Amino acid sequence: MGNDIFSEVKDTGYREEAQEIISEEFFKVLRSRRSVRVFKDDPVKEEDMQKILDAALLAPNSSNLQPWEFYWVKNETKKKELVSACLSQPAAATAPELIVCIARTDTWRENAKQMLEIFNSAEGVPDAAKNYYEKLVPLAYSQGPFGLFGLIKRLAVFITGLKKVVPREPVSNAQMITWASKSTALACENIMLAARALGYDSCPMEGADSKRIKDLLHLGSGAHFVMVISIGKRSEKGIYGEQIRFDRKKFIKILE
Known part of the structure; x- marks a missing residue:
């Protein structure tokens, strides 16, 4: 089979037209997504949470192996434990809803x-x-x-x-974690953008006790903590300052 699967263009006969997009609405969602640290008490509608979770599953992922799981923690007792595991930071403590995002290396x-x-x-x-x-x-x-x-x-x-182009990863368990986490992180972005599109806000939290979170969810060694995402309506004091981004030239390189 060689590299045929990667280099040859196969015509399966399937056709799908791209939908028309109002581009400015997308960029409005993108620009208005902020990491909100304090939320209002306003609830998030059940149907909206389901849409947000469904958006995660639409994310691109490696080989379509979908190496992820998303835990919407609704149980109040478990939610309090989760907040504690998130260091009781306001982004978790004030959020109406919390989603734990897990990468899986054992489901491929x-x-x-x-x-x-x-x-x-x-x-x-x-x-x-x-x-x-x-x-x-x-x-x-x-x-x-x-x-x-x-x-x-x-x-x-x-x-x-030494002599030919070859895929070099993953060749270790550590690289498998990276592999699964990359796909899961793409899904996390979908969650946050979907929340903003529905009029809610979010905060991705990596600062957490991953072991306690895994224990809370009864997860084994094939599950790897990526982040907790809080969802809700932003408080007027929920954003701590203007968004800071460095000069784009520092990060964007154009090879001509």
Whole structure:
């Protein structure tokens, strides 16, 4: 199969028209998303929370393996424990709703199997796509007991990479955490933008006791804390100052 799955353009016959977008409304949402530290007591509508959570699941993600979970903590006792685990910071303590965002490194096999089941029940799916989930996904994401297969892959990638272009990660359990966290972080942005589009505000919180949060949610070693996101209506004192961004030249590099 080689690099065909990456380099060849396959025509599956599927067509989907892009929807018309009022671009200024999108940029209004983008510009008005702020990290709100204090919220009003106003509740968030149940249907709006469901839309916000659904938006997370629309995020792009690696190989469509969807290595994430999102916990909407509604139980008041557990919510108090979660606030405490978030260091009782006002962004958590005053928020009507809290979502815990978790990256999963132990669900890729199950989700790859589900992708194959979907492909096998559909017509016109290229063999290369099926082969990707049957052969390449296990090769790419399996690290083996104690990470031993990852070590073998690391050596093989190094030798192969001396002469040709080759995907170099993930070849360790640590890189698997990075892999899953990247996709989960994309979903976190969807959550915050969806909240703003619905008239709410948010605050992403990485400063938290990840072990206590995992214990609270009864999560095992394959679950990795990414952030807690608070959702609600901003208080008039909820934003501590103007948004500070450094000169764009510091970060944006154009290669001509």
